[in-house]
Amino acid sequence: MVESIKNVAIIGAGTMGQGIAQVCALAGYPVMLYDTQPEITKTAIANVRKRLEMAVEKGKLSANLKDEALARIVAVGDFRQLQVDIAIEVVVEKLDVKQKIVAELEKLNAIDCILVSNTSSFPITQIASVMKHKNRFAGLHFFNPAPVMKLVEIIRGAATNDHTIKVLEAFVESLSKISVMATDSPGFIVNRIARLFYAESLKIVEDGVSDFQTVDRLLKETGFKMGPFQLMDLIGVDTNFAVTTSMYNAFHHEPKFRPSRLQQQKVDAGQHGRKSGKGFYEYP
Numbered sequence: 001m002v003e004s005i006k007n008v009a010i011i012g013a014g015t016m017g018q019g020i021a022q023v024c025a026l027a028g029y030p031v032m033l034y035d036t037q038p039e040i041t042k043t044a045i046a047n048v049r050k051r052l053e054m055a056v057e058k059g060k061l062s063a064n065l066k067d068e069a070l071a072r073i074v075a076v077g078d079f080r081q082l083q084v085d086i087a088i089e090v091v092v093e094k095l096d097v098k099q100k101i102v103a104e105l106e107k108l109n110a111i112d113c114i115l116v117s118n119t120s121s122f123p124i125t126q127i128a129s130v131m132k133h134k135n136r137f138a139g140l141h142f143f144n145p146a147p148v149m150k151l152v153e154i155i156r157g158a159a160t161n162d163h164t165i166k167v168l169e170a171f172v173e174s175l176s177k178i179s180v181m182a183t184d185s186p187g188f189i190v191n192r193i194a195r196l197f198y199a200e201s202l203k204i205v206e207d208g209v210s211d212f213q214t215v216d217r218l219l220k221e222t223g224f225k226m227g228p229f230q231l232m233d234l235i236g237v238d239t240n241f242a243v244t245t246s247m248y249n250a251f252h253h254e255p256k257f258r259p260s261r262l263q264q265q266k267v268d269a270g271q272h273g274r275k276s277g278k279g280f281y282e283y284p
């Protein structure tokens with residue numbers, strides 16, 4: 001554990017928030033988990049419990065460590081309670097929502113509290129523009145599923161100071177993850193490359209060249225762990241679409257980042273992937 005970090009707040013208990021809560025709790029950090037409604041945090045903690053119980057069944061985790069980790073995650077219903085050493089913003093990919101939360105967290109917390117965003121696409125400097133003390137803000141981009149994926153991008157905003165970066169590097173290491181530094185730019189490193197992977201796959205299906213199941217099967221046969229459509233369902237079709245749209249706007253409508261109509265239709269139909277029971281595939 002990092003000495004200066006005694007507790008963690010996670011704002012947003014969806015796909016990523018609950019995974020990051022699990023990672024932090026297993027590493028020994030007390031975690032306050034906040035979302036807009038108590039039912040969401042309740043479901044998130046139940047999901048963490050299920051995953052940890054499965055790990056115990058498989059012999060990957062002791063029952064004691066599971067119980068200790070679960071006891072460290074507390075659902076918090078009142079935003080004003082989120083006074084911590086590090087607050088991780090993990091809400092929907094909407095700039096105004098993120099900025100509002102970051103500004104409120106700054107008012108609530110001491111000057112040495114580090115604030116980070118798990119955004120996939122918004123420039124860190126842009127999110128931080130609403131802050132008074134921008135030097136303690138950075139991007140901390142975990143990948144999905146957070147408990148499994150080792151890589152975390154640390155994104156330095158134009159005003160982020162060395163101390164913040166140093167603490168974040170140590171924090172990531174304490175979570176048994178590997179950090180990679182990225183310069184502030186829409187989509188950073190991995191998501192910028194990945195955009196083209198999704199865009200071309202969607203275009204192949206839209207153009208009638210192949211169906212999505214075949215595209216997934218072929219890419220898996222060439223060595224990818226998951227096909228693009230399986231991955232979009234895992235990420236959340238809505239989240240993936242929001243990331244593409246944000247990058248398309250940030251790159252001044254660069255055609256290679258143009259959002260797909262097929263993906264837009266899935267979002268409009270509420271077919272958001274695993275989390276909604278149906279995306280490209282069905283999840284009974």
Ligand code: NAD
Pocket residue numbers: 011012013014015016017034035036037040090091092093094097101118119120121141142143144234235236239243275
């Ligand atoms: P999600 O839709 O699964 O969850 C978002 C959560 O934010 C929801 O539970 C929602 O209720 C909550 N929320 C919305 N407004 C809020 C507010 N004002 N206060 C508190 N909570 C609020 O989304 P997700 O997939 O977990 O993505 C969250 C963030 O992580 C996004 O910025 C996304 O780009 C990023 N991210 C996602 C992935 C992925 O694969 N899904 C990977 C890396 C980063």
